[in-house]
Structures are given as structure tokens and as C-alpha cells.
Amino acid sequence: MERKTKINAEEDKQELLITREFDLPLELLFKAYEDPEIVAQWMGTKVIKLENKKHGGYQFETSDKEGNVLFSANGTIHEFLPNQRITRTFEMENTPFPVQLEYLEFEKLTDTTSKLTMHIVYKSVAFRNQVLQLPFAQGINMAHNRLQEIADRLK
């Protein structure tokens, strides 16, 4: 089955493009990024803080059943234009990965479809390539399995 999400990572560049067309009106797609409860559901993480404004910030945390923190991330929001654009940084805490810069562009395609383009800039080509390999790593897979559980429950 062909995936709806496209990843464009040119070989010797320290950036990548993630594009996805959604079977959702633009406003609903944007709401999935704006509403902390909804973000928590599809990202499979607890949203500790989400300040949707210039100079705002956000903080995510994922714990296992015993309460051990498996994953924590944070960032600063530089631009927040509803139904258009979010510019923010993203940092995974307690990892060797430096902070990355993310440009999210939201576009209306038709009344019922929309498109998201995520342009991510990394500190170096080597770090980008390591991030690309991350899904092989166990920690991320665990978070990802939890996502699958949520998706299965929703079906």
C-alpha cells in the first residue's frame, strides 16, 4: 500500500521535507496541532505545556505504566499563524541530538482536503541521518506502539 506521507531527504543536505495530504478540512488539520488534548492523542505523549503564540513554548513527556519517563521534548514557538504556519524549535531531552528548527506550512487544497509541509533543519548532515535512523531505536518504537493502540481503539 502506498503511504500518504512523503519524505524527501537529499543526500548531503542537513534538512528534510515531510509532506502529507489529509482528508480533512484545513481548519481541522490545524486544530490537531492547536488543541493540547488532541495533540496528546495522536502524538501519544502527555502535553505538559503548549503555548500557541510567538515567544511561547511547549513541552511533551511520555512515561511508561510505572511512571518512568521514556521520552521528553520541548521547544520554542517563533510563529503561530492559525491555519497557515507554525515555526518552532524541537529538542529531545536527554539525548545527544541538538535542537532542530521546524517550519510547518498548512494549506487548503479543497473544502475537505488539506496539506501539511514540514521543513526540518538539523545542526548537521550527520545528525539528520541519525534522526532518520531513530525509528530503529527501541524507545521510539515503544511510543509508536502506543500510537498504534490508540489508533486501533478509535477504529
Next chain:
Amino acid sequence: MNLRRDVFQAIADPTRRAILLLVSSQSMTAGAIASNFDTARPTVSKHLQILTECELLKQEQNGREMYYHLNPNKLKEIADFIEPFQKMWDDRFNTLETIMKKYQSKK
């Protein structure tokens, strides 16, 4: 993990990519490969060594000469490299879509 990273670093170098392109259609000796570049012969040898170590090139003895040819299976591995990352985001966005469709119908 280390092996995969090595493969990726191997193809990040423009000379090594040119070497892969050269041997993609035919087996060649180190000398024949080196004659295509202005770089010093030992430099080309070093590139061949790296490409062989990460299995992008395979060596084959033919009489007194050593021939290099491309290992297409290894190349395919690079093409599949992004696959898990893509799947991760695709699953995430599929979940987003499912959640928002529910949200929409509830309104």
C-alpha cells in the same frame, strides 16, 4: 546500526558516488577506476576500500587483476533506509486523520 551509518557516510562523498556510478554498468580494476579521476591513486584506493568495507562494492579476482563491481543489494538497503522513519510519520498522521474525522462527526 553502525553498519548502516557507514553506508550512508560512504555515499555522502561525491567521489565515491562517482565511483559507484562508474562500476554500475561494468566490473573495473582499481587502475581503470583511478584513471577517471584527477585525484591521486592512493586516495582512490582509500575510497575503494571504504566502499568495499561497507559492501557497496564487491571484489572479484580475475587472473592477476582484482575487479570491482556494484553490490545492488546493498544499494537497495540505502533506498529502504528512510522506510521506518516514513512509516512512523505515516502512522502518526493516519492517527491524526482518524481522530479529527471522529471530532468532525461529533460536532
